[in-house]
Amino acid sequence: MRVYTPRTAYRRDLKREIRSQDYFLLAVLLAIFAFSILSLANCTAAAAPKDATLRQKIALIWASRYVRLQVIWFLTGGVLLLLATFLVDYEFYGRIYLLIFALNVLVLAVLWIIGESTRGAVSWFTIGRRGLQPSEFCKLALIICLAWSMSDTNGRITQFRQLVRPMLIFLIPFALILLQPDLGTALVYVAILVGMLFIAGVNWKIMLTGIAAAALALPLAVKYILNDTQRARLEGFFGTGTDAANATYQLRNSQMAIGSGGLSGRGLLAEGTVSQLDYVPDQHTDFIFSTAAEAFGFIGAVIILVLYLLLLLRLLYMAYRTPDRFGKLLITGVVSMFFFHIFENIGMTIGLMPITGIPLPFMSYGGSNMWTNMIAVGLAQNAYCRRNRVRYDNKGIIRF
Numbered sequence: 001m002r003v004y005t006p007r008t009a010y011r012r013d014l015k016r017e018i019r020s021q022d023y024f025l026l027a028v029l030l031a032i033f034a035f036s037i038l039s040l041a042n043c044t045a046a047a048a049p050k051d052a053t054l055r056q057k058i059a060l061i062w063a064s065r066y067v068r069l070q071v072i073w074f075l076t077g078g079v080l081l082l083l084a085t086f087l088v089d090y091e092f093y094g095r096i097y098l099l100i101f102a103l104n105v106l107v108l109a110v111l112w113i114i115g116e117s118t119r120g121a122v123s124w125f126t127i128g129r130r131g132l133q134p135s136e137f138c139k140l141a142l143i144i145c146l147a148w149s150m151s152d153t154n155g156r157i158t159q160f161r162q163l164v165r166p167m168l169i170f171l172i173p174f175a176l177i178l179l180q181p182d183l184g185t186a187l188v189y190v191a192i193l194v195g196m197l198f199i200a201g202v203n204w205k206i207m208l209t210g211i212a213a214a215a216l217a218l219p220l221a222v223k224y225i226l227n228d229t230q231r232a233r234l235e236g237f238f239g240t241g242t243d244a245a246n247a248t249y250q251l252r253n254s255q256m257a258i259g260s261g262g263l264s265g266r267g268l269l270a271e272g273t274v275s276q277l278d279y280v281p282d283q284h285t286d287f288i289f290s291t292a293a294e295a296f297g298f299i300g301a302v303i304i305l306v307l308y309l310l311l312l313l314r315l316l317y318m319a320y321r322t323p324d325r326f327g328k329l330l331i332t333g334v335v336s337m338f339f340f341h342i343f344e345n346i347g348m349t350i351g352l353m354p355i356t357g358i359p360l361p362f363m364s365y366g367g368s369n370m371w372t373n374m375i376a377v378g379l380a381q382n383a384y385c386r387r388n389r390v391r392y393d394n395k396g397i398i399r400f
Helices: 014-019 023-044 054-063 065-086 090-095 097-114 134-150 160-179 183-200 204-224 228-238 249-260 288-321 325-350 367-385
Strands: 116-118 121-127 130-132 390-393 396-399
Touching (some): 023 054, 023 065, 065 367, 090 134, 097 121, 160 183
Antiparallel strands (some): 116 121
């Protein structure tokens, strides 16, 4: 019979951990990042002449400040990924989850008080000439704390009292995010909670009760918490606003860029494109998919979607292969976070979802989101690479 005690000590085998890494997942990340660099260059670098050589195009790409910074964010994020994977055992984060939760709440509270307001939302700390968005990193804290609080439910959540601790862990930071107000990040928190509850085995009656409560609270949140810009975007999506043309300006230009790409795309650094003419606001961040679809066409867009599908499926496979309940829930939280970011971001660029301003993982420009995503992959690798380790407790060797 398989014996598993989640808090026993173990003897570390670093070579085994290195061999047990999922290198296919890392290869997929590199491929997505390659599309990120090319897409960023397409909307931030100077256009190349039609007879430009490959060397000249590379020079133009590297001349873009956004490209150079994105490479820095990715490389430093790679260091963070390695640290999250190998620095300490993932169970250590679970043991200090109360400290992580307290720091999470403290940072969000301080941000709400002294943070910088951007487009009506107080979501950033300004450090020199750069901005830091702590709510991105707080997603990781939420995943760790929820995973640990649900790991002692013995495979099922059948009573409301089993949800008291997880819901407190969720609701406090969620409320602070709504007060910023940051609708996109708040919805990511909801997606993380729902995905982890599903894997934790919550009773369907409890889940339906929660969905009904959220549906009742949604109109109040839209009316009293969201700012005018966020309400206008929602009204524009549903076609109920009085200024729908202005509210859907980004969407219309995004669809124009995607449509102009055709089957094979307009080409990298092509002159006179929608991306080169800056018709799409935030095309290097929230609307990076529009830029990629214009440059590489339908074929390139499908390749990007396939890469994201491989990313999610591989993470699900890792969760399936991890017998530790805490590790399984940890990876599930990462999958839920990535899935919502990908679905919402790409959906809003083509009009399937309302515009909420959340980035596309590993593609959108920005350090906070890139670092958060890399650390998230590191946490998933941390749990996965220790799935076959040998544990030692007071009674002898325990394997799983």
